[in-house]
Amino acid sequence: MKRIAILGAGGHGKVAADIASLCGYSEIVFLDDNDAVKNCGPYPVIGKNAIANSLGCDLFVAIGNPMVRRNLMEKLESVVTLIHPNAVIAKNVTIGNGVIVMAGAVINPGTSIGEGVIINTCSSVDHDCEIGNYVHVAVGAHIAGSVRIEDSTWIGAGATISNNVNICENSVIGAGAVVVKDIWRPGVYIGIPAREKRKDMHTESISFGRS
Numbered sequence: 001m002k003r004i005a006i007l008g009a010g011g012h013g014k015v016a017a018d019i020a021s022l023c024g025y026s027e028i029v030f031l032d033d034n035d036a037v038k039n040c041g042p043y044p045v046i047g048k049n050a051i052a053n054s055l056g057c058d059l060f061v062a063i064g065n066p067m068v069r070r071n072l073m074e075k076l077e078s079v080v081t082l083i084h085p086n087a088v089i090a091k092n093v094t095i096g097n098g099v100i101v102m103a104g105a106v107i108n109p110g111t112s113i114g115e116g117v118i119i120n121t122c123s124s125v126d127h128d129c130e131i132g133n134y135v136h137v138a139v140g141a142h143i144a145g146s147v148r149i150e151d152s153t154w155i156g157a158g159a160t161i162s163n164n165v166n167i168c169e170n171s172v173i174g175a176g177a178v179v180v181k182d183i184w185r186p187g188v189y190i191g192i193p194a195r196e197k198r199k200d201m202h203t204e205s206i207s208f209g210r211s
């Protein structure tokens with residue numbers, strides 16, 4: 001029997017569980033540090049993240065925040081990658097540990113995907129891209145060919161990254177943005193073409209959400 005424990009019983013975890021089930025895991029449980037969360041969809045929360053290694057089963061971290069995801073993953077012993085059966089992944093693609101590739105996603109040849117990356121629903125990463133560790137390509141975002149995205153950057157829903165563009169680490173590309181030039185300074189970039197969001201527009205700290 002294939003057993004997996006998913007860390008993070010939120011919306012992202014719910015999708016991860018669905019993919020795990022499609023990948024043949026017949027027993028799925030959740031871990032979450034919030035005592036109030038007792039289940040995630042039909043699956044039980046059986047304890048806190050700290051017990052993960054003692055379970056002796058496959059593990060997956062389903063937490064949107066890249067820093068939290070990285071901190072947890074670095075402590076875990078048997079993290080797996082989950083790929084939805086209806087994702088399309090070319091032959092010449094390398095994919096790291098702890099990655100999730102969701103339904104309808106397309107990854108084209110020559111691309112490398114780092115560790116702990118989220119390739120979300122119906123997003124695409126074209127040929128010869130280099131996607132760093134803990135990057136999140138959100139739902140419906142499109143990365144054109146030969147793009148380099150450094151660690152922990154979040155590409156928002158429906159954003160487009162033009163070909164041959166480099167994006168530095170720890171950046172946030174807002175939903176619907178179109179990035180046409182290299183981004184060298186970590187920050188929040190929005191609009192078409194994407195420009196750095198002014199500090200005085202920032203009303204509260206950015207939430208990476210759970211999906």
Ligand SMILES: CC(C)(COP(=O)(O)OP(=O)(O)OC[C@H]1O[C@@H](n2cnc3c(N)ncnc32)[C@H](O)[C@@H]1OP(=O)(O)O)[C@@H](O)C(=O)NCCC(=O)NCCS
Binds near residue numbers: 139157175203206207
């Ligand atoms: C870019 C983003 C991170 C900014 O968040 P924030 O700092 O909390 O920004 P606010 O919501 O306070 O908005 C500040 C201003 O920026 C504008 N703005 C925010 N996001 C924008 C976007 N993606 N494109 C254009 N303008 C945007 C707001 O309309 C607001 O403008 P105003 O001051 O004229 O009213 C966020 O809006 C975003 O796009 N997140 C991506 C969400 C996503 O893709 N989720 C995917 C889950 S799979």
